Amino acid sequence: MLPIWATGIVFFAILAQFSSMFLVQGRMMDTMVGTFAIPTVSLACFDAVSVILFVPVYDRVVIPAARRFTDNERGFSELRWFGIGQSCPSWLLGAQQFFHDVQLDSRGLVLGRMCILWHVPQYLLVGASVVFACVGQSEFFYNEAPVSMRSLCTALGLLTVSLGSYLSSLxxxxxxxxxxRGVEPGWMPNNLNVGHLDRLFWLVAALSSLNLAVFVCCAKRYKTLKQ
Known part of the structure; x- marks a missing residue:
């Protein structure tokens, strides 16, 4: 159970990275919608809104649809829902790389002509990923823990969020x-024209893929209490 718990830390660290990426990209995008200027950091509210909206969709639409193809009352097992959530960052990285490439001109410079609202669908995908992962993770720790330790194991599941933030900062x-080093501006400078945000995409993609592979390996070997 602990290796599966540890993959949750890396998962939430990767999600925390998206906040930094969105902020850096947003500074180079067009923040004007009509006559109103949208603060870059304010788009983070769409993350919370997407979670609120997706929870009933998950419960009323996604689970019944999945139930038609399985004999599981929850549609899929807890680990599979958790795994679906862990696979979402790969789609997010693809979307971010696409929007980053669209902003570049023939010289590889960021033009800043794309509207910042194009980040909203990505925030919605972040919310869907959080719902899949958190629900699956919470149900897994609650159902698989001894009765006397269910509260503790549920708290350990929530602990992955905070530890993931620390790992992301690291x-x-x-x-x-x-x-x-030296005169190099780094991968994430304020001016993307002198940075290499694409390299950070590849680094996070590698971490996400490795973490998902470890999770799948651990999930396949894990024996549930019912087994």
Whole structure:
């Protein structure tokens, strides 16, 4: 159970990285919608809104649809829902790389002509990922823990969110310190025209893929209490 719990830490660290990426990208995008200027950091509210909206969709639409193809009352097992959530960052990275490439001109410079609202669908995908992962993780720890330790194991599941934030900060610090040696601007400067945000995409993609592979390996070997 602990290795599966540890993959949750890396998962939430990767999600925390998206906040940094969205902020850096948003600074180089067009923040004007009509005559109104949208603060870049305010788009984070769409993350919470997407979670609120997707929870009833998950319960009323996604689970009944999945139930038609399985004999499981919850549609899929808890680990499979958790795994679906862990696979979402790969789609997010693809979307971010696409929007980053669209902003570049023939010289590889960011034009800043794309509207910042194009980040909203990505925030919605983040919310869907959180719902899949958190619900699956919470149900897994609650159902698989001894009766006397259910509260503790549920709390350990929530602990992955905070530990993931710390891990994300550590990754950003290490990347910044390693890539800004000498006169190098690093991978995540305020001006993307002198940085290499694409390299950070590849780094996070590698971490996400490795974490998903570890999770799948652990999930396949895990024996549930019913087994």
């Amino acid at each position: 990754v950003v610090t290490l990347v910044s310190s390693i890539t800004t």
